[in-house]
Amino acid sequence: MECCRIMGILNVTPDSFHDGGRYFDRARAVARAYEIRDEGADIIDIGGESTRPGSEPVGPGEEIDRVCPVIEAIAGDIGIPVSVDTSKSAVARAALAAGAAIVNDISGLSFDDAMAGAVAERKAGIVLMHIQGRPATMQNNPRYDDLIGEIRGFLDEAVRRAVTAGIAREKIIVDPGIGFGKTLEDNYRIIHNLHKFKELGLPVLVGLSRKSLIGKLYQREEDRLPATIALNAAAIMNGADMIRVHDVRAHRLALEGLEMLKRVS
DSSP: OOSOEEEEEEEOSSOOTTTTTTTOSHHHHHHHHHHHHHHTOSEEEEESSOOSTTOOOOOHHHHHHHHHHHHHHHTTTSSSOEEEEOSOHHHHHHHHHHTOOEEEETTTTOSOTTHHHHHHHTTOEEEEEOOSSOTTTTTSSOOOSSHHHHHHHHHHHHHHHHHHHTOOGGGEEEEOOTTSSOOHHHHHHHHHTHHHHHTTSSOBEEOOTTOHHHHTTOSSOOOOHHHHHHHHHHHHHTTOSEEEESOHHHHHHHHHHHHHHHHHO
């Protein structure tokens, strides 16, 4: 039995922090989706809007034009679920109609009041993530009186809203939102305390791949992959059920060791 599932990242944007522009071309994005599957992903997460710190939003029409042709091209054939990374209900509706099965909402239903209904209508899954503020300003001095308690409270309320709207509880995943309105130290405290989010009784997703919580460790630019794998391993040992990553093959290989460790524990 796998100890953790892998969500592979596919950004069809010109400006995402790690791979912005690399798969903006539709044909390259479709080809990359099959590569992600073959590298061992359990889910492919397709995003058409960068949510890196300081990013500016794009309109729903442009976001739909970026993600839906790729989803339509792969959803019926790729053999693993497709997720759409969006906080807009119009984009979610279009992506679900195109063949997506999951909506990955960085706002935890807090940006768009119609999102929960859009997901419920299609009987789709949803990832509810915590965020403090908006991507453009979220890293401007984020503060918490009770980091873990406040994130848990936010996620608990998001789950309540989702279930009230008609989303099946078994289709909900929670994400504490590493890097989204958090200090460097906050991010590491979240990883250390993931077991407290497991108390919500739902699968926990962690998305830390190549983020600034790694880059800020170094005094010069370094490859962020080794620390990404190390921190994802720590997250899994602390209770993460799913990791969202750019480097699928490297993490699939790393999981072999973790799965063996869990089998003999």
